[in-house]
Amino acid sequence: MMKEHLSIYALLLLLLFAACNGNNRKLEYALQFAGNNRGELEQVLAHYKDSGLKYEAARFLIENMPHYYERRGIPVDSGKAALATVDTTGLVLPALVERWGHPDMNILEKVYDSQVITADFLICNIDHAFDAWKSRPWNKYLSFEDFCELILPYRIDDEPLEEWRSIYKKRYAFLLDSVYKGTDVVEAAATVGKCLKEEGFVYNWEFGLPHLGASFLLDHRMGTCVDACDLTLYAMRSLGIPVAVDYYLYSSETRKGHTWNSVRDTTGAFWGMWVTDKEWKRGQVYRDGRKSGKIFRRCFGDPYYADASADYFPDTLRVKVAAESPEYLFLGIFHPKKKWVIAHVAEVCNGEVVFPHVEPDAIYGLLEKKGDGSFATVDYPFYFDGKSPHFYVPDKEKEESVVLYRKHPLMAWIGTYLDEIHGARFDFSDTEDFKRIKYTYQVSDTPSVCYNEVLLPVRLKCRYVRYQAMECKNTNIGELLFWEEGTRLYPVTVEGPPAENPVNVSGRMFDDDPLTYYSTRSPGATLLMDFGTQVEIDSFVFIPRNDDNFIRMGDTYELYYHDGKNDWVSLGQKIATKPELTYDNLPHGALFHLRCLTRGEEEQVFHIKDGKQVFISNLSYVR
Known part of the structure; x- marks a missing residue:
């Protein structure tokens, strides 16, 4: 028995030495990666060599530093300048988007932090982060490991290196000095979040740029959900509020991902919120409504992400599998081109594969990885109701x-556009004052399809067509097509309320593209279409604003x-x-x-x- 204990002790020592040597190797690699800038990093380590946790914090940042860089180039600067012209509705001139909206990331210069960062910059960041950590009462429950991830990092991703803590603290410190002086970190986050929401943020998804950076976002509240999360993170962390970025990689409903922030409370629980959407509340689990399967949390340290699904989904998925199943199986989410996107992997044990914390009320596939790296389904796809999988087994008989x-x-938003045309009237007349209406067609119900053809009872000789929306409804029309024996008729002029923005003008209703549209936020709008001369109309088609699906x-x-x-x-x-x-x-x-x-x-x-x-x-x- 004593010999067994000694063996275990020896094994633990070996593991300890291996871990220490591994850490030393990781630090040495980071220092070597810095090249001529190695001296700056060594200066930071020397500065904190007798400072306990600050030394460990410096090591944490330096060891992970080779992973991080800024993307630089004229396309980035020009793209940000173009984005800064976004108006209050989120629109920017299409020519600017086309030219600067999507720079080729592969040609942008990567400027690695390790090779340019200064000792003064890093020391300033560490000292300010520790001050923020120690100055807030809720952080006495925040471990050093969580501090390293949720307050300490000097950057987020590939944005410019900037000393952002002092400028954000100067901007928002009053919120925790006078507006809220309590000890509840969730309430503190809600207070800051409310201010950010009131200051406003304009969304635009037309640009594919690197992360915009702290100073740009402070001056220009615009961008994607990622940029809104970055702005929130800068503000929160500068004030000592431990905040993370949570995300999902893919939703089959949108074929895209999404990001938001989550705040860690004193119990270790995380509460998510997209700050421009709602206010933070303890016990309120944030979701954007889209099916995603699994949720992840961005980390500064290797492996740079963590599975955060336990904070969102309580349900465990268990699937019985065939005896000849491979050692590992993968959980897939449907993709129209890739067939399946991998959401998780689990080991097969005793004829069962278990995926903890999986989103319920969603459809999944179970897949195996082939020798060529491709994935193939091992069974029928299934619907997970939160308790059991329900397989879609085709009955070919x-x-x-x-x-x-x-x-x-x-x-839902497409359904709203369809419903807006319900009750609208199309009047046909040969006089501009419509004192002599020759025919009226009223949309009697919400359309169930986007292409709605109306065959007139007789061929109408007229010059004018008037569209009249119901008083309580806005107008969003994709296309209007007027026909005379198969020949398309186009109005010469269209008069009506101004479009809600410079893009969605009335001409969009006649451009043969059902994805473009005329939009106005004037309830009960009237549109007057003049064909310039008398025409004969035997049918017309109305297409509400839609998604072309x-x-x-x-x-x-x-x-x-x-x-x-x-x-x-x-x-x-x-x-x-x-x-x-x-x-x-x-x-x-x-x-x-x-x-x-x-x-x-x-x-x-x-x-x-x-x-x-x-x-x-x-x-x-x-x-």
Whole structure:
């Protein structure tokens, strides 16, 4: 027994020495990576050599420093200058976006921190961070390890190196000196967050730039959700509030990721919030509504991220698997082109694979990794209800006939645009004063599709068409098409309320692009269209503002169902001749994917219930 204890003790010593040597190697690598700037980093270490935790903090920053750099170049400077012209609605001149909006990241210069950072800069950052840590009552519950991640870092990602703590503290210190003097860190974060929200932030997603940096964001409150999170992080950390950046990499509903901030309370729990959306509240779990599967937290130290799903999803997914399953299996989220995006990995144990803290009410696939690096499904996809997986197993002996209208969920904001045309009137007249109306058509219900054709009872001889929205509704119109025996008629002039911005003007209704639109925020708007001379109209089409994910006539579609290990199986291609597609050979109980082979990228899986398409989405429009 004594010998066994000695063996364990010897093993622990070996592990300890290995860890120490590993740390030394990591520090030495960082110093070597600094090249001619090594002396600056060594000066910092020497400055803190007898300072205990400050020395450890300096080591933490220096050891991870080779990972960080600033992206520099004229395209970045010009892109930020262009972004700074964004108006209050989030719009910027398209020519500026086209020229400067998306610089090639590969040609930008990478200026590594290790090779340019000064000792004075790093010492200033560490001293200010420690002052912020020690000066706040809630931080007596914040461990040194959490301090290193949530307050100490001198940068976020690839933004310019700046001494930001003092300027942000000067700007916002009054909030914790006079507005809120309590000891609740969540209330403190809510106080700062409320101020940031009131100061405003203009969103624009047209630019693909590196992180904008502390001084730019302080002067120009604009950018993406990432930039809003950066601004929040600078403000919070400068005041000693421990805040992180949480994110998901991919949502099948948007094919994009999203970021927000989370504050750590004195119990170690994190509470997330997108600061320009709502206020921070303890017990309020932030979600943007999109399905994401897993949530991660950005870290300054290696491995530079952590699984934060436990703060958002309490449910554990357990799936029974075949005995011949590989050692590891992967959890996949649907992607219309890549087929699946990997969200998590777990080891197979006793015929079961367990994924802790997985988002419920979502669809997943279970995959294995092949020798060539690709992934393949090992079973049918399933819906996870928070307790058990429910597999979509196709019954090929039982086929259904279904009419399909969309390839992607009808999101709530698109449903709102459709509803805005409900109750609107189209009046036809040969006089500008409309004292002699020859015909009136009123939209009697919210359209269920975007392409709405109206066949007039007789061919109307007229010069003017008037559109009148209901008094309580705004106007968002994608296209108006007027026809005379198959010939498109275009009005010479269109008069009405001004567009809400310089882009979405009335001409957008006649440009043959259903994704562009005329928009005004004048409830009950009246539009007067003058064809310049008398015309004969036998039909017209109105297309509300939409996402172009309805069935589009003339486009080619292909429908698939998932057949487990056989992957996606085609049910055939069709060219749409109406704003709908009818299929008679859908296997009962399967999961489906409708692909548009002509255009577009937004597609989502669905199943059939009571003869109708059902998309799994929290953001769907509900009438």
